[in-house]
Amino acid sequence: MSPHTKSGSQLGTIRTVIFDMGNVLINFSHEKACKQIAALAGRPADDVFKVLFASGLEMQYEAGQISRATLLQELDAGLGCKLDAGKVIAAACDIFWAKPDMEILAAGIKKSGYRMVLLSNVNEDHFDYIKSRYEFPKLFDDLVLSFQVGACKPDERIYQHAITVARCAAHECVFIDDVQENIDAAHHQGMRGITYKGTAELIKSLDSLGVRAASR
Numbered sequence: 001m002s003p004h005t006k007s008g009s010q011l012g013t014i015r016t017v018i019f020d021m022g023n024v025l026i027n028f029s030h031e032k033a034c035k036q037i038a039a040l041a042g043r044p045a046d047d048v049f050k051v052l053f054a055s056g057l058e059m060q061y062e063a064g065q066i067s068r069a070t071l072l073q074e075l076d077a078g079l080g081c082k083l084d085a086g087k088v089i090a091a092a093c094d095i096f097w098a099k100p101d102m103e104i105l106a107a108g109i110k111k112s113g114y115r116m117v118l119l120s121n122v123n124e125d126h127f128d129y130i131k132s133r134y135e136f137p138k139l140f141d142d143l144v145l146s147f148q149v150g151a152c153k154p155d156e157r158i159y160q161h162a163i164t165v166a167r168c169a170a171h172e173c174v175f176i177d178d179v180q181e182n183i184d185a186a187h188h189q190g191m192r193g194i195t196y197k198g199t200a201e202l203i204k205s206l207d208s209l210g211v212r213a214a215s216r
Contacts, residue, residue, distance in 0.1 A: 014192070014211050016166035017109050018144075020153075020177035021120035024196045025106060025136055027097045036091035041079045051078030062123045064147040093129040101199045103136045108213025109206075110139045119144045119162045119175065121152045142166075153177070154185035163189065174209055176202065 022028050030053060031045070037052070038045040052058050057074050060066045066074075072085050110116050118140040120127075124147050131137050142165040144158060151157040159175075166173045170190030177183050183193035194205045206212070 013172065014174050014209050015168040015172040016115040016117060017211060018117040018119050018162055018173055018175040019106065021118060021122060023178045024176060025102050026099055026130065026134065028095050032095045033092050037088060040083055040087055040091060041081050043079050047079060051075055059152060062121050062146045063152045064150045089125050093125055096130060105199060105213050106136055106139050108215065111214040112212060115166060116140045117142050117144060117162055117166055121146045123147050153182045156189060159186055159189040
């Protein structure tokens with residue numbers, strides 16, 4: 001059955017399903033990244049967290065505001081040592097593990113005929129790593145990635161870009177994210193949203209909007 005003929009809420013039919021990636025479609029751990037980089041530097045993991053995350057450095061990289069070279073230079077300076085760039089990137093990327101139930105759900109939604117958009121705060125190294133190891137990015141009709149757009153959620157610019165590539169009205173989009181602030185920002189742009197708390201609960205929330213996944 002086409003999504004255009006499904007019964008939806010009084011606001012109308014959902015035509016595009018927009019997924020966040022991290023901790024929705026795939027698990028990740030910043031703590032693991034800090035521990036692995038710390039092992040290379042011979043420094044406590046807390047020091048790596050302060051330099052890389054608490055400072056906003058990694059977020060600048062995700063937003064495409066700084067280059068990989070600048071990120072590495074700032075990391076070296078903050079930790080007071082010269083690290084091997086390749087080993088740092090490998091340590092920073094080896095932090096993901098699969099969510100098979102969500103991959104199955106996403107594939108079923110795609111099979112049902114919905115337009116699919118991936119909307120993620122992600123840097124280029126992480127996305128290259130994920131694409132090389134996981135199949136789910138291939139499900140999406142369009143990618144809205146922070147490092148390419150030049151803005152991170154909850155910046156309104158990234159949502160506006162997602163609505164453009166969704167090829168439908170904002171209220172015909174549903175956005176799934178594990179961070180409430182990001183869902184609130186989507187609502188502000190006129191999109192409907194579901195805060196991800198688990199796959200079973202997500203299926204119920206999607207069903208209430210008339211969005212159902214076909215069996216594989």
